[in-house]
Amino acid sequence: MTEASDIPIRVRPEIAALPPYKQGKQAGADAFKLSSNENPFDPLPGVVEAVTAAASFNRYPDASAGRLRARLAERFGVTADSVHVGSGSVAILAQLVQATAGPADEVIYAWRSFEAYPWLAVVAGATAVHVPLTPDARHDLPAMARAITERTRAIIVCSPNNPTGPIVTQAEFDAFVADVPADVLVILDEAYAEFVTDPDAVDGMYVLGNAGRPNVVVLRTFSKAFGLAGLRVGYAIGHPRLLDAARSTAIPLSVTAQAEEAALASLDVEDALRERVSVIAERRDRLAASLRDAGWAVPQAQGNFVWLPAGHETMALAEAFDAAGIIVRPFAGDGIRISVGEEESVEKVLRIAASVVNDLPEGHSGRRLA
Ligand SMILES: *Cc1c(COP(=O)(O)O)cnc(C)c1O
Numbered sequence: 001m002t003e004a005s006d007i008p009i010r011v012r013p014e015i016a017a018l019p020p021y022k023q024g025k026q027a028g029a030d031a032f033k034l035s036s037n038e039n040p041f042d043p044l045p046g047v048v049e050a051v052t053a054a055a056s057f058n059r060y061p062d063a064s065a066g067r068l069r070a071r072l073a074e075r076f077g078v079t080a081d082s083v084h085v086g087s088g089s090v091a092i093l094a095q096l097v098q099a100t101a102g103p104a105d106e107v108i109y110a111w112r113s114f115e116a117y118p119w120l121a122v123v124a125g126a127t128a129v130h131v132p133l134t135p136d137a138r139h140d141l142p143a144m145a146r147a148i149t150e151r152t153r154a155i156i157v158c159s160p161n162n163p164t165g166p167i168v169t170q171a172e173f174d175a176f177v178a179d180v181p182a183d184v185l186v187i188l189d190e191a192y193a194e195f196v197t198d199p200d201a202v203d204g205m206y207v208l209g210n211a212g213r214p215n216v217v218v219l220r221t222f223s224k225a226f227g228l229a230g231l232r233v234g235y236a237i238g239h240p241r242l243l244d245a246a247r248s249t250a251i252p253l254s255v256t257a258q259a260e261e262a263a264l265a266s267l268d269v270e271d272a273l274r275e276r277v278s279v280i281a282e283r284r285d286r287l288a289a290s291l292r293d294a295g296w297a298v299p300q301a302q303g304n305f306v307w308l309p310a311g312h313e314t315m316a317l318a319e320a321f322d323a324a325g326i327i328v329r330p331f332a333g334d335g336i337r338i339s340v341g342e343e344e345s346v347e348k349v350l351r352i353a354a355s356v357v358n359d360l361p362e363g364h365s366g367r368r369l370a
Contacts, residue, residue, distance in 0.1 A: 054260075069083040084235060111133065126153070138161070145180065154184070159190060165305065218236065219235070296308055308366060310366050
């Protein structure tokens with residue numbers, strides 16, 4: 001392949017320096033793919049039929065996904081202009097960052113968190129400001145508040161945090177937002193909200209409904225709990241002025257009619273959704289507890305994944321999983337994220353994780369203190 005440096009096109013240096021996007025490994029036929037936090041269940045009842053019925057591919061979709069916006073507005077008790085739909089919530093994240101932050105501006109987020117955050121800031125031309133997680137892999141919101149400068153334009157808070165798992169509490173979030181200047185956007189990324197069982201967790205809809213904070217936008221997605229990752233549809237709820245700004249940066253007509261129909265059909269069967277989500281949450285709790293029993297220092301797990309703080313052993317351990325037919329998501333030098341997948345995968349994950357934990361050096365951060 002030709003290197004960009006071999007041709008005389010002047011790519012922005014910060015873009016040329018970005019590593020190209022690498023997807024979680026595709027799994028072989030007999031392997032479990034636990035690398036992308038996907039839902040192991042088939043689409044909810046009625047969804048395939050709704051997508052199949054929306055077969056007028058010769059037509060452009062409804063640019064504003066009006067029916068889905070109206071439906072979500074009704075669901076959450078807000079006006080339709082407080083809802084914005086995008087081709088995945090990552091698309092909306094990019095829109096919000098582009099709308100608020102440009103060259104010399106700063107975007108603050110916790111680290112380690114979602115891999116897309118640094119990339120979004122750099123593509124917007126802004127400066128990415130990382131604030132390290134606490135030792136128990138939680139957001140350090142007081143430190144994030146202290147990182148705000150007059151150049152800060154957007155702050156991203158991820159609860160539960162991908163890839164480490166802990167939530168931000170409602171009390172922590174309220175105290176944090178009170179410290180954020182009113183002209184700084186706070187994006188609350190709740191991609192895993194449906195899996196949360198901790199009653200103290202922040203709830204974006206509560207924030208929007210009760211706290212009167214027009215600088216907070218809440219992001220949710222149909223990719224994870226609803227199992228529509230392949231169709232690309234997510235949404236934001238927040239002040240119409242902020243969402244208008246996001247819409248102004250959006251690539252028009254990105255949300256397909258099929259995605260809109262699938263989302264609508266999924267909202268029709270929320271009981272079935274809730275049942276599946278509770279199966280995954282129960283499986284997650286069981287997996288996390290067993291990993292802790294085996295000696296792993298697994299942080300609070302409130303998404304559909306668990307985190308092994310494997311540190312320098314990360315890549316070697318990921319290979320051990322790989323060899324056993326379990327595809328995980330390693331973050332070199334840091335840890336391994338394992339999605340909660342099929343029931344049959346749980347035993348296998350446990351067996352491999354338990355077999356290596358005692359090989360970790362004494363005092364390793366991955367080992368649970370006895
Ligand atoms: C998966 C994920 C998203 C949403 O992805 P989309 O498929 O684009 O909706 C957003 N934020 C985080 C932290 C995620 O893990």
